Amino acid sequence: MDLLTRLTRLVLDHPRRVVAAVLLLATAGCFAAGAVVSGATEDNRYPGLPAWEANDRIRAEYGTGGYQRPFVPVISLPDGMPVEESVDALASGMDTVAQQTGARVVSYAD
Secondary structure, eight states, X not given: OOHHHHHHHHXXXXXXXXXXXXXXXXXXXXXXXXXXXXXXXXXXXXXXXHHHHHHHHHHHHXXXXXXXXXXXXXXXXXXXXXXXXXXXXXXXXXXXXXXXXXXXXOOTTO
């Protein structure tokens, strides 16, 4: 008798035990999954890796950032308007973004 035939006979001969075993394993799996998920984080702190070093340099240079997701405002100028004529307006806009979001803002206008 091959393995599959023996397994089939076991399941058909003892349905209550099989259902109980499946429920027990499913319950154990739920508890195990809860433990795994609670241990998962978005923390990407790996000293010595290039990203870690870049984050440290950003924090040292600007005082904040490096470990937060970026907020990227995009400002479009009208066609034909050079950036040089809009530096003050751009700086004012970036200051407004910084004040409203509490974010660190770095722009080419600085």
